[in-house]
Amino acid sequence: MxxxxxxxxxxxxxxxxxxxxxxxxxxxxxxxxxxxxxxxxxEPSTYSDDENPGVDWDNLGFYMMRTDYMYMTKCTKGECFEQGQLSRYGNIELSPAAGVLNYGQGLFEGTKAYRSEDGRLLLFRPEQNAIRMKMGAERMCMPSPSIDQFVDAVKQTAIANKRWIPPAGKGSLYLRPLLMGSGQILGLGAAPEYIFLIYVSPVGNYFKEGFAPLNLYVEEEFDRASRGGTGGVKSVTNYAPGLKPLTRAKSRGFSDVLYLDSVNKKFIEEVSSCNIFILKGNVIASPAANGTILEGVTRKSIIDIARENGYQVEERVITIDELIDADEVFCTGTAVGVAPVGSVTYKGQRIEFKTGPHTVSQELYTTLEGIKRGLIKDNKGWIVEID
Missing domain, CATH: 1.20.5 (Single alpha-helices involved in coiled-coils or other helix-helix interfaces)
Structure with missing residues (x-):
């Protein structure tokens, strides 16, 4: 050396x-x-070859932690992405005129790596994130990595940072793939160059409540998305507009915001960071992914598991009145997993729902987590073993 x-x-x-x-x-x-x-x-190095990164795995939250490596590749407009490289995690250089900075030409994804009880390293359906990024890239006029390149990049990044994957049952390694217009563009248009990048952080539960039921506030003033917009893709432009209603709701003691449709203000759509389901009797319903709602990978997986477990599952428009009359309500997402909703507040009225052991959301959560962590046999080809 x-x-x-x-x-x-x-x-x-x-x-x-x-x-x-x-x-x-x-x-x-x-x-x-x-x-x-x-x-x-x-400067003193923040990196180490020590297999133990010194993390308090028992008190892991959902926040950024500097890890070892990130993956990056570039491509010019009309070309394919180059073979990517791993490098030490750090800042990247962007032109002030980069498309992502000036016109918001960017997408991101989220997936996780898990450590099983027997020490194997597992990914959960990364090809679904790759497919969704390709769909989003088409909407945002960007090239995208192929599905194989995306999955391979996720594998490489997870393996390079494997010491940051928490012990079994202590959390997961969150992987954040980014696709952005990095080339200079002054007039409105597609950037001439693009970066595909992946960084990671070990994480615990997304909500500060941990596994406690969520308390949602129904937002009536602000919209999350509208027909013909980008609500159905993970555009970077979707999220900053939601900060004001989310901050306001949290200041009032709520966990998150539930949005209504932008036209009628009577159909439920999505929570700011996850999809939503309602249960009435033996029927589980979720708002249809019709262009204003992000089709989550966890959402899709829960629908399949619920049907296999004998529930009738419907994807359709759901009125706020139906939600108020539901037996159970729960949210799904890569970051949140399956999170029970304890209450929803609408027009000053707080409606409470069944939570705790022996609920349907707990049943679905247990099955999904069991598959992700290798505790339940994967008969669907959802798990990708990387080590």
């Missing part, structure tokens, strides 16, 4: 050569890169 002192000597020699043989502008650019390199060389 080359020592830091040797790196420093080599760098000084390169600087001398650059100074004597390059134009002043080239020299300054090289010097700037050299300064950044020197900072990395001589």
């Amino acid at each position: 080359i020592s830091r002192r040797a790196c420093f000597r080599n760098l000084l020699q390169s600087l001398r050569t650059s100074y004597s043989s390059s134009k002043i502008g080239d020299y300054h650019r090289f010097a700037s890169r050299a300064s950044s390199f020197l900072q990395q060389v001589f």
Whole structure:
């Protein structure tokens, strides 16, 4: 291994050569890169080869934790993505005129890696995230990695960061694939260059309540999405507009916001970070993914599991009155898993629902988590083993 002192000597020699043989502008650019390199060389490293990263796995929340590696590749408009590379986790360089910064030309995905009881490393349906990114990229006028390239990139990134995958039952490694217009564009249009990137963080439960039932507030002033918009894809532009109603709801003690349709204000659509289901008798219903609702991978999986368990499942429009009359309400998503809803507040009225053991949401949660973590045999081909 080359020592830091040797790196420093080599760098000084390169600087001398650059100074004597390059134009002043080239020299300054090289010097700037050299300064950044020197900072990395001589600053204490945050990385370690120790298999134990020193995380308190028993108190893991849902927040960003600096890990070891990220994956990145680029492509120019009209071309395919290059073979990606793993590099140390860190900042990336973007032009101020990048399409994602000026016009919001970006998508993101979310998937997880799990450690099974016998030590295997497992991914859950990553090809579904790849398919959804391709659909979103078409809507946002972007190229996208192939399904195989996406899945391979997720595998590489998870394996490179495997020491950050929590012990079985203690959490998961959240993987965040990003697709963004990185090329410069001044007038409104598609960027000329794109970056596909994946970073990771170990996470626990998404909501601060942990596994306690959620308390939702029905938002009537603000909309999440409208027909013909981007509500059905994971565009980066979908989420910042929801910060104001979400912040307001949390300040009043609620867990999250439940949105209504933008036209009639009487059909339930989606919670700000997850899909929603209602149960009445033996019938489980979820709003149809008709362009304003994101078709979640967890949502799709829960629908399949519920049908196999003998429930009648409907994807259709659901009125707020139907929700008020439901026996159970629960949310699904990659980040939240399956989260029971304890109450919904609508027009000042708080409606409570059945939660706890022996509920349908608990039954579905147990089955889904069992498959994800290798405790229940996977007969559907949902699990991808990576180690």
